[in-house]
Amino acid sequence: MWFFFSSNLAYGEEALNFLENIPGKKCFIVTDKVLEELGIVKILTDRLDKLGKEYKIFTDVKSDPHEDDIMKGKEACIAYKPDIVIGLGGGSAMDSAKAIYAMYEYPEYKIDDFHPLNPDFYDLGKKAKLICIPTTAGTGAETTWAIVVSRLQDGVWIKLEQAHKGIVPQYAILDPIFTLEMPKKLTAATGFDALAHSLEGITSGWKNEFSDALALKAVELIFKYLPIAYEDGSNFEARDMMLQAAAIAGQSFGNSQAHIGHALGHSLAAIYHTHHGEAVGLFLPYVLQYNINDPNEANKSVDILGKFAKQLGWAKWDDDNKKVATIVIEKVKELQKKVNLSTTIKDLGISMEDLGNNTEKIVELCLQSGCTTMSSRVPGVDHFTKLLQYAYEGINVDF
Numbered sequence: 001m002w003f004f005f006s007s008n009l010a011y012g013e014e015a016l017n018f019l020e021n022i023p024g025k026k027c028f029i030v031t032d033k034v035l036e037e038l039g040i041v042k043i044l045t046d047r048l049d050k051l052g053k054e055y056k057i058f059t060d061v062k063s064d065p066h067e068d069d070i071m072k073g074k075e076a077c078i079a080y081k082p083d084i085v086i087g088l089g090g091g092s093a094m095d096s097a098k099a100i101y102a103m104y105e106y107p108e109y110k111i112d113d114f115h116p117l118n119p120d121f122y123d124l125g126k127k128a129k130l131i132c133i134p135t136t137a138g139t140g141a142e143t144t145w146a147i148v149v150s151r152l153q154d155g156v157w158i159k160l161e162q163a164h165k166g167i168v169p170q171y172a173i174l175d176p177i178f179t180l181e182m183p184k185k186l187t188a189a190t191g192f193d194a195l196a197h198s199l200e201g202i203t204s205g206w207k208n209e210f211s212d213a214l215a216l217k218a219v220e221l222i223f224k225y226l227p228i229a230y231e232d233g234s235n236f237e238a239r240d241m242m243l244q245a246a247a248i249a250g251q252s253f254g255n256s257q258a259h260i261g262h263a264l265g266h267s268l269a270a271i272y273h274t275h276h277g278e279a280v281g282l283f284l285p286y287v288l289q290y291n292i293n294d295p296n297e298a299n300k301s302v303d304i305l306g307k308f309a310k311q312l313g314w315a316k317w318d319d320d321n322k323k324v325a326t327i328v329i330e331k332v333k334e335l336q337k338k339v340n341l342s343t344t345i346k347d348l349g350i351s352m353e354d355l356g357n358n359t360e361k362i363v364e365l366c367l368q369s370g371c372t373t374m375s376s377r378v379p380g381v382d383h384f385t386k387l388l389q390y391a392y393e394g395i396n397v398d399f
């Protein structure tokens with residue numbers, strides 16, 4: 001049995017008006033200090049004021065949210081007793097809101113209790129509704145069942161990849177007013193996160209017809225609108241379409257799963273604190289090539305990416321999939337350059353010596369990552385080590 005899940009989505013101009021339809025008087029807003037300082041939180045609170053709703057703002061969310069801060073948020077939420085919880089921000093704020101909301105409903109639970117086999121989380125919603133409002137266009141956290149939480153363990157901020165279908169937000173509001181001021185670098189990095197979700201999703205072990213269809217549309221939109229949003233952040237249509245693309249990609253990979261690009265991205269970031277989108281975007285061409293190089297014929301990545309290139313109009317229908325599968329990878333590299341993202345680990349300013357010193361730890365984290373097992377080709381220590389070396393130098397993966 002398979003099960004497709006998604007948030008209810010309000011999108012487009014004035015999508016924030018959808019708040020009128022959500023019953024409840026007291027809102028607990030989970031966000032971060034930067035968004036408060038930039039006036040982004042005020043856009044939301046002005047609307048809540050107009051609707052006569054009360055609110056309390058929790059701003060202690062950090063990038064790659066720390067477990068301790070989420071637990072503080074849980075206590076603040078329990079004390080406030082809201083009937084609406086709102087996650088406003090990027091993936092960190094929205095993931096934090098998802099965790100805080102679920103633990104408000106079930107205070108006896110902690111982060112380790114977020115796993116697909118916990119039956120109670122299917123029964124959320126007795127105390128409050130959860131709404132997520134993204135202020136970046138990429139993570140798709142407003143549509144997914146996952147929360148990524150950082151925990152300090154043996155001196156390293158490891159990333160816990162927790163998930164439960166019950167914590168998919170009931171509502172997501174995709175209003176471009178929240179992304180119009182996003183800086184160029186963040187626009188590019190988060191856009192590449194959405195691209196990685198789509199392309200890892202179609203080559204994951206859980207790919208399915210629903211996720212494939214959504215990934216195709218997300219990739220089409222990202223290739224068209226990311227360069228426009230990057231060059232002209234005030235372009236409303238591009239911002240609108242990138243928000244939609246990110247949510248579509250979120251619905252796609254939420255139902256198929258990301259794989260080794262995310263395992264490598266999370267593990268590299270655990271050591272170097274690289275932005276999530278930049279890290280997974282950097283690894284994307286390498287892991288796609290690794291998948292299509294699989295000598296095991298049961299791996300269909302060549303046919304999947306070949307067909308994808310044709311569907312996107314990048315190849316002819318009678319072309320050999322072996323020849324055209326790499327077109328998708330070349331297009332990803334072109335787009336990466338167009339929006340000035342790093343294409344190698346060296347570009348991140350990390351020395352070869354430093355990476356060498358940390359490789360064993362990064363590979364260990366990759367092997368522990370739940371994303372790794374989702375790949376249609378699963379690397380061991382040797383291949384993860386080689387993928388890091390190739391990604392450092394920018395060498396095409398030939399193994």
Ligand SMILES: [Fe+2]
Pocket residue numbers: 139193196197262276280
């Ligand atoms: Fe991601």
